[in-house]
Amino acid sequence: RAKANGRGQAIEYDPELDRERQRVAELETLLKSAIGAGAIEAVFQPLVSASTGTVTGLEALARWRTAAGNVSPEVFIPLAERCGLIDALGAHMLRTSVAHAKNWPDLALSVNVSPVQLCNPEFAAEVISVLRELDFDPKRLTLEITEGVLMTNPDQARRSIDQLKRVGIKFALDDFGCGYASIGALRQFGFDRMKIDRSLVSALDEGAKGADVLRATISLATALQIPVTAEGIENSRQAAILRDAGCDQLQGYLMGKPMSARDISGKLQEEAAA
Ligand code: C2E
Ligand code: MG
Numbered sequence: 001r002a003k004a005n006g007r008g009q010a011i012e013y014d015p016e017l018d019r020e021r022q023r024v025a026e027l028e029t030l031l032k033s034a035i036g037a038g039a040i041e042a043v044f045q046p047l048v049s050a051s052t053g054t055v056t057g058l059e060a061l062a063r064w065r066t067a068a069g070n071v072s073p074e075v076f077i078p079l080a081e082r083c084g085l086i087d088a089l090g091a092h093m094l095r096t097s098v099a100h101a102k103n104w105p106d107l108a109l110s111v112n113v114s115p116v117q118l119c120n121p122e123f124a125a126e127v128i129s130v131l132r133e134l135d136f137d138p139k140r141l142t143l144e145i146t147e148g149v150l151m152t153n154p155d156q157a158r159r160s161i162d163q164l165k166r167v168g169i170k171f172a173l174d175d176f177g178c179g180y181a182s183i184g185a186l187r188q189f190g191f192d193r194m195k196i197d198r199s200l201v202s203a204l205d206e207g208a209k210g211a212d213v214l215r216a217t218i219s220l221a222t223a224l225q226i227p228v229t230a231e232g233i234e235n236s237r238q239a240a241i242l243r244d245a246g247c248d249q250l251q252g253y254l255m256g257k258p259m260s261a262r263d264i265s266g267k268l269q270e271e272a273a274a
Protein backbone atom coordinates (compact mmCIF):
# COMPACT_ATOMS: atom_id res chain seq x y z
CA ARG A 1 0.00 0.00 0.00
CA ALA A 2 1.21 3.50 -0.75
CA LYS A 3 1.96 5.39 2.40
CA ALA A 4 1.67 9.08 3.14
CA ASN A 5 4.58 10.66 5.00
CA GLY A 6 4.35 12.25 8.41
CA ARG A 7 2.68 15.41 7.11
CA GLY A 8 0.31 13.44 4.89
CA GLN A 9 1.70 14.92 1.68
CA ALA A 10 4.27 13.00 -0.35
CA ILE A 11 3.62 9.36 -1.28
CA GLU A 12 6.41 7.00 -0.34
CA TYR A 13 7.72 4.62 -2.96
CA ASP A 14 6.68 1.09 -2.01
CA PRO A 15 8.87 -1.55 -3.69
CA GLU A 16 6.59 -4.39 -2.51
CA LEU A 17 3.58 -2.90 -4.32
CA ASP A 18 5.69 -2.54 -7.45
CA ARG A 19 6.76 -6.17 -7.33
CA GLU A 20 3.16 -7.28 -6.83
CA ARG A 21 2.02 -5.26 -9.86
CA GLN A 22 4.79 -6.77 -11.89
CA ARG A 23 3.85 -10.31 -10.84
CA VAL A 24 0.22 -9.70 -11.86
CA ALA A 25 1.32 -8.24 -15.21
CA GLU A 26 3.56 -11.25 -15.87
CA LEU A 27 0.79 -13.67 -14.94
CA GLU A 28 -1.55 -11.80 -17.27
CA THR A 29 0.87 -12.15 -20.18
CA LEU A 30 1.34 -15.85 -19.43
CA LEU A 31 -2.42 -16.40 -19.19
CA LYS A 32 -3.00 -14.66 -22.50
CA SER A 33 -0.54 -16.92 -24.31
CA ALA A 34 -1.84 -20.01 -22.47
CA ILE A 35 -5.37 -19.28 -23.70
CA GLY A 36 -4.07 -18.57 -27.18
CA ALA A 37 -2.16 -21.84 -27.22
CA GLY A 38 -5.16 -23.81 -25.92
CA ALA A 39 -3.13 -24.71 -22.82
CA ILE A 40 -5.99 -24.28 -20.36
CA GLU A 41 -7.34 -27.76 -19.82
CA ALA A 42 -10.67 -29.07 -18.67
CA VAL A 43 -10.96 -31.67 -15.93
CA PHE A 44 -14.27 -33.29 -15.05
CA GLN A 45 -15.87 -33.99 -11.68
CA PRO A 46 -18.71 -36.53 -11.37
CA LEU A 47 -22.25 -35.48 -10.49
CA VAL A 48 -23.89 -38.44 -8.81
CA SER A 49 -27.54 -39.39 -8.34
CA ALA A 50 -28.32 -39.31 -4.60
CA SER A 51 -30.75 -42.21 -4.89
CA THR A 52 -28.80 -44.64 -7.09
CA GLY A 53 -25.19 -43.50 -6.68
CA THR A 54 -24.59 -43.57 -10.42
CA VAL A 55 -22.80 -40.83 -12.31
CA THR A 56 -25.36 -38.82 -14.27
CA GLY A 57 -23.26 -35.83 -15.24
CA LEU A 58 -19.89 -34.14 -15.18
CA GLU A 59 -18.82 -30.62 -14.24
CA ALA A 60 -15.98 -29.18 -16.30
CA LEU A 61 -13.37 -27.26 -14.29
CA ALA A 62 -10.51 -25.25 -15.77
CA ARG A 63 -6.88 -26.16 -15.01
CA TRP A 64 -3.79 -24.14 -15.79
CA ARG A 65 -0.44 -25.88 -15.44
CA THR A 66 2.61 -23.67 -15.80
CA ALA A 67 6.33 -24.42 -15.60
CA ALA A 68 6.25 -22.87 -12.12
CA GLY A 69 3.34 -25.08 -10.98
CA ASN A 70 -0.45 -25.12 -11.13
CA VAL A 71 -2.34 -21.87 -10.83
CA SER A 72 -5.72 -22.18 -9.12
CA PRO A 73 -8.89 -21.10 -10.94
CA GLU A 74 -9.63 -19.01 -7.83
CA VAL A 75 -6.65 -16.92 -9.04
CA PHE A 76 -6.77 -17.03 -12.83
CA ILE A 77 -10.54 -16.73 -13.35
CA PRO A 78 -10.75 -13.37 -11.52
CA LEU A 79 -7.56 -12.31 -13.32
CA ALA A 80 -9.10 -13.21 -16.70
CA GLU A 81 -12.24 -11.28 -15.75
CA ARG A 82 -10.24 -8.18 -14.85
CA CYS A 83 -8.03 -8.10 -17.93
CA GLY A 84 -10.59 -8.90 -20.61
CA LEU A 85 -9.55 -12.52 -21.23
CA ILE A 86 -12.58 -14.27 -19.75
CA ASP A 87 -14.61 -14.42 -22.98
CA ALA A 88 -11.76 -16.20 -24.78
CA LEU A 89 -11.10 -18.48 -21.81
CA GLY A 90 -14.80 -19.29 -21.43
CA ALA A 91 -15.22 -19.99 -25.14
CA HIS A 92 -12.22 -22.33 -25.03
CA MET A 93 -13.61 -24.16 -21.97
CA LEU A 94 -17.02 -24.61 -23.59
CA ARG A 95 -15.55 -25.89 -26.82
CA THR A 96 -13.11 -28.38 -25.23
CA SER A 97 -15.53 -29.70 -22.64
CA VAL A 98 -18.30 -30.18 -25.22
CA ALA A 99 -15.83 -31.94 -27.55
CA HIS A 100 -14.90 -34.35 -24.71
CA ALA A 101 -18.50 -34.82 -23.62
CA LYS A 102 -19.36 -36.13 -27.09
CA ASN A 103 -17.54 -39.30 -25.96
CA TRP A 104 -19.91 -39.68 -22.99
CA PRO A 105 -23.31 -39.58 -24.70
CA ASP A 106 -25.27 -40.71 -21.65
CA LEU A 107 -24.05 -37.95 -19.37
CA ALA A 108 -25.05 -34.35 -18.84
CA LEU A 109 -22.38 -31.65 -18.95
CA SER A 110 -22.08 -28.65 -16.63
CA VAL A 111 -19.87 -25.71 -17.54
CA ASN A 112 -19.11 -22.74 -15.30
CA VAL A 113 -19.79 -19.35 -16.75
CA SER A 114 -18.48 -16.07 -15.41
CA PRO A 115 -20.95 -13.27 -14.72
CA VAL A 116 -18.81 -11.15 -17.05
CA GLN A 117 -19.53 -13.54 -19.94
CA LEU A 118 -23.23 -13.55 -19.24
CA CYS A 119 -23.30 -9.75 -19.46
CA ASN A 120 -21.81 -9.85 -22.94
CA PRO A 121 -24.75 -9.41 -25.36
CA GLU A 122 -23.06 -11.76 -27.88
CA PHE A 123 -22.65 -14.58 -25.36
CA ALA A 124 -25.88 -16.50 -25.92
CA ALA A 125 -25.56 -16.55 -29.71
CA GLU A 126 -21.95 -17.73 -29.43
CA VAL A 127 -22.85 -20.62 -27.14
CA ILE A 128 -25.64 -21.70 -29.45
CA SER A 129 -23.36 -21.58 -32.48
CA VAL A 130 -20.65 -23.69 -30.76
CA LEU A 131 -23.24 -26.35 -29.88
CA ARG A 132 -24.52 -26.36 -33.44
CA GLU A 133 -21.06 -26.59 -34.91
CA LEU A 134 -20.12 -29.49 -32.64
CA ASP A 135 -23.55 -31.09 -33.02
CA PHE A 136 -24.19 -31.22 -29.26
CA ASP A 137 -27.72 -31.48 -27.85
CA PRO A 138 -28.38 -28.26 -25.86
CA LYS A 139 -30.55 -30.27 -23.46
CA ARG A 140 -27.42 -31.99 -22.18
CA LEU A 141 -25.81 -28.70 -21.17
CA THR A 142 -26.15 -26.86 -17.86
CA LEU A 143 -24.46 -23.52 -17.32
CA GLU A 144 -23.44 -22.84 -13.71
CA ILE A 145 -23.46 -19.23 -12.65
CA THR A 146 -22.90 -17.45 -9.37
CA GLU A 147 -25.22 -14.79 -8.10
CA GLY A 148 -22.96 -11.78 -8.79
CA VAL A 149 -24.41 -11.11 -12.20
CA LEU A 150 -27.95 -11.06 -10.92
CA MET A 151 -27.09 -8.00 -8.86
CA THR A 152 -24.79 -6.11 -11.23
CA ASN A 153 -26.58 -6.44 -14.56
CA PRO A 154 -29.89 -8.23 -14.07
CA ASP A 155 -31.39 -7.11 -17.37
CA GLN A 156 -28.63 -8.42 -19.62
CA ALA A 157 -28.29 -11.56 -17.49
CA ARG A 158 -31.96 -12.24 -17.92
CA ARG A 159 -31.82 -11.72 -21.71
CA SER A 160 -28.91 -14.15 -22.05
CA ILE A 161 -30.55 -16.71 -19.79
CA ASP A 162 -33.90 -16.49 -21.60
CA GLN A 163 -32.28 -16.84 -25.02
CA LEU A 164 -30.32 -19.92 -23.92
CA LYS A 165 -33.24 -21.52 -22.08
CA ARG A 166 -35.30 -21.26 -25.25
CA VAL A 167 -33.00 -23.75 -26.98
CA GLY A 168 -33.09 -26.13 -23.99
CA ILE A 169 -29.95 -25.18 -22.06
CA LYS A 170 -30.35 -25.39 -18.28
CA PHE A 171 -29.07 -23.09 -15.56
CA ALA A 172 -27.75 -23.87 -12.09
CA LEU A 173 -27.23 -21.25 -9.40
CA ASP A 174 -23.74 -22.07 -8.11
CA ASP A 175 -22.35 -21.56 -4.59
CA PHE A 176 -25.74 -20.96 -3.02
CA GLY A 177 -25.53 -19.98 0.62
CA CYS A 178 -22.19 -18.21 0.65
CA GLY A 179 -23.33 -14.87 -0.74
CA TYR A 180 -26.45 -12.83 -1.18
CA ALA A 181 -28.45 -14.86 -3.68
CA SER A 182 -32.02 -15.19 -2.52
CA ILE A 183 -34.51 -17.93 -2.97
CA GLY A 184 -36.47 -15.30 -4.93
CA ALA A 185 -33.66 -15.03 -7.51
CA LEU A 186 -33.91 -18.77 -8.10
CA ARG A 187 -37.43 -18.39 -9.37
CA GLN A 188 -37.15 -14.97 -10.95
CA PHE A 189 -34.36 -16.03 -13.31
CA GLY A 190 -35.81 -19.46 -13.96
CA PHE A 191 -32.97 -21.53 -12.52
CA ASP A 192 -33.34 -25.26 -13.07
CA ARG A 193 -31.12 -26.27 -10.17
CA MET A 194 -29.51 -24.93 -7.02
CA LYS A 195 -26.00 -25.90 -5.95
CA ILE A 196 -25.34 -25.65 -2.25
CA ASP A 197 -21.94 -24.20 -1.48
CA ARG A 198 -19.21 -26.35 -0.01
CA SER A 199 -18.96 -24.10 3.06
CA LEU A 200 -22.50 -25.09 4.11
CA VAL A 201 -21.65 -28.75 3.64
CA SER A 202 -18.44 -28.58 5.67
CA ALA A 203 -20.38 -26.81 8.45
CA LEU A 204 -22.09 -30.18 8.99
CA ASP A 205 -18.95 -31.34 10.77
CA GLU A 206 -19.06 -28.45 13.21
CA GLY A 207 -22.35 -28.89 15.04
CA ALA A 208 -26.09 -29.47 14.88
CA LYS A 209 -26.99 -25.98 13.61
CA GLY A 210 -25.29 -26.71 10.29
CA ALA A 211 -27.75 -29.48 9.53
CA ASP A 212 -30.73 -27.29 10.43
CA VAL A 213 -29.60 -24.52 8.09
CA LEU A 214 -29.09 -27.01 5.27
CA ARG A 215 -32.44 -28.68 5.75
CA ALA A 216 -34.22 -25.31 5.77
CA THR A 217 -32.41 -24.20 2.60
CA ILE A 218 -33.15 -27.44 0.78
CA SER A 219 -36.80 -27.44 1.75
CA LEU A 220 -37.25 -23.90 0.42
CA ALA A 221 -35.81 -24.95 -2.93
CA THR A 222 -37.93 -28.08 -2.89
CA ALA A 223 -41.04 -25.98 -2.22
CA LEU A 224 -40.21 -24.10 -5.43
CA GLN A 225 -39.72 -27.45 -7.18
CA ILE A 226 -36.08 -26.65 -7.82
CA PRO A 227 -33.80 -29.70 -7.44
CA VAL A 228 -30.69 -29.34 -5.30
CA THR A 229 -27.08 -30.46 -5.75
CA ALA A 230 -24.75 -30.42 -2.77
CA GLU A 231 -21.08 -29.76 -3.55
CA GLY A 232 -17.92 -30.46 -1.61
CA ILE A 233 -19.05 -33.71 0.04
CA GLU A 234 -16.04 -35.34 1.64
CA ASN A 235 -17.47 -37.94 4.01
CA SER A 236 -20.35 -40.39 4.12
CA ARG A 237 -21.98 -38.74 7.12
CA GLN A 238 -22.40 -35.52 5.12
CA ALA A 239 -23.76 -37.52 2.18
CA ALA A 240 -26.34 -39.26 4.39
CA ILE A 241 -27.60 -36.01 5.92
CA LEU A 242 -27.88 -34.34 2.50
CA ARG A 243 -29.64 -37.30 0.95
CA ASP A 244 -32.15 -37.40 3.82
CA ALA A 245 -32.66 -33.63 3.53
CA GLY A 246 -33.76 -34.05 -0.09
CA CYS A 247 -30.73 -33.36 -2.30
CA ASP A 248 -31.15 -35.35 -5.49
CA GLN A 249 -27.57 -34.91 -6.68
CA LEU A 250 -24.26 -35.19 -4.81
CA GLN A 251 -20.80 -33.95 -5.74
CA GLY A 252 -17.49 -33.97 -3.90
CA TYR A 253 -14.25 -35.80 -3.32
CA LEU A 254 -16.23 -38.67 -1.75
CA MET A 255 -18.00 -39.32 -5.07
CA GLY A 256 -15.02 -38.45 -7.23
CA LYS A 257 -12.34 -35.81 -7.61
CA PRO A 258 -12.00 -33.75 -10.76
CA MET A 259 -10.27 -36.02 -13.33
CA SER A 260 -8.74 -35.73 -16.77
CA ALA A 261 -10.95 -36.69 -19.72
CA ARG A 262 -8.91 -39.86 -20.12
CA ASP A 263 -9.42 -40.90 -16.48
CA ILE A 264 -13.15 -40.21 -16.75
CA SER A 265 -13.39 -42.47 -19.80
CA GLY A 266 -11.53 -45.18 -17.89
CA LYS A 267 -13.81 -44.86 -14.88
CA LEU A 268 -16.92 -45.03 -17.06
CA GLN A 269 -15.61 -48.15 -18.80
CA GLU A 270 -14.93 -49.81 -15.44
CA GLU A 271 -18.43 -48.99 -14.26
CA ALA A 272 -19.98 -50.34 -17.45
CA ALA A 273 -18.01 -53.58 -17.10
CA ALA A 274 -19.00 -54.06 -13.45
P1 C2E B 1 -17.19 -24.25 -8.36
O1 C2E B 1 -17.81 -24.16 -9.71
O2 C2E B 1 -18.08 -24.06 -7.21
O3 C2E B 1 -16.46 -25.65 -8.35
C1 C2E B 1 -16.28 -26.42 -7.19
C2 C2E B 1 -14.88 -26.32 -6.66
O4 C2E B 1 -14.76 -27.12 -5.49
C3 C2E B 1 -13.80 -26.85 -7.60
O5 C2E B 1 -12.61 -26.10 -7.32
C4 C2E B 1 -13.63 -28.30 -7.15
O6 C2E B 1 -12.37 -28.83 -7.50
C5 C2E B 1 -13.76 -28.12 -5.66
N1 C2E B 1 -14.24 -29.34 -4.99
C6 C2E B 1 -15.10 -30.25 -5.46
N2 C2E B 1 -15.36 -31.21 -4.54
C7 C2E B 1 -14.64 -30.87 -3.43
C8 C2E B 1 -14.49 -31.48 -2.12
O7 C2E B 1 -15.07 -32.51 -1.80
N3 C2E B 1 -13.68 -30.84 -1.25
C9 C2E B 1 -13.01 -29.69 -1.58
N4 C2E B 1 -12.22 -29.15 -0.66
N5 C2E B 1 -13.14 -29.09 -2.80
C10 C2E B 1 -13.94 -29.68 -3.71
P2 C2E B 1 -11.72 -25.51 -8.48
O8 C2E B 1 -11.63 -26.48 -9.60
O9 C2E B 1 -10.46 -25.02 -7.84
O10 C2E B 1 -12.56 -24.26 -8.99
C11 C2E B 1 -12.84 -23.19 -8.17
C12 C2E B 1 -13.84 -22.26 -8.78
O11 C2E B 1 -13.29 -21.63 -9.94
C13 C2E B 1 -15.11 -22.96 -9.28
O12 C2E B 1 -16.00 -23.17 -8.21
C14 C2E B 1 -15.61 -21.95 -10.29
O13 C2E B 1 -16.30 -20.91 -9.64
C15 C2E B 1 -14.33 -21.40 -10.85
N6 C2E B 1 -14.06 -22.09 -12.14
C16 C2E B 1 -13.42 -23.26 -12.40
N7 C2E B 1 -13.39 -23.52 -13.72
C17 C2E B 1 -14.04 -22.50 -14.33
C18 C2E B 1 -14.35 -22.17 -15.70
O14 C2E B 1 -14.06 -22.91 -16.64
N8 C2E B 1 -15.00 -20.99 -15.92
C19 C2E B 1 -15.36 -20.15 -14.90
N9 C2E B 1 -16.02 -19.01 -15.21
N10 C2E B 1 -15.12 -20.43 -13.61
C20 C2E B 1 -14.46 -21.60 -13.32
MG1 MG C 1 -19.55 -24.86 -10.48
Ligand code: MG
Pocket residue numbers: 174175195197198231
Ligand atom coordinates in the same frame (compact mmCIF):
# COMPACT_ATOMS: atom_id res chain seq x y z
MG1 MG D 1 -19.81 -24.16 -6.53
Ligand code: MG
Pocket residue numbers: 175
Ligand atom coordinates in the same frame (compact mmCIF):
# COMPACT_ATOMS: atom_id res chain seq x y z
MG1 MG E 1 -17.12 -22.15 -5.98
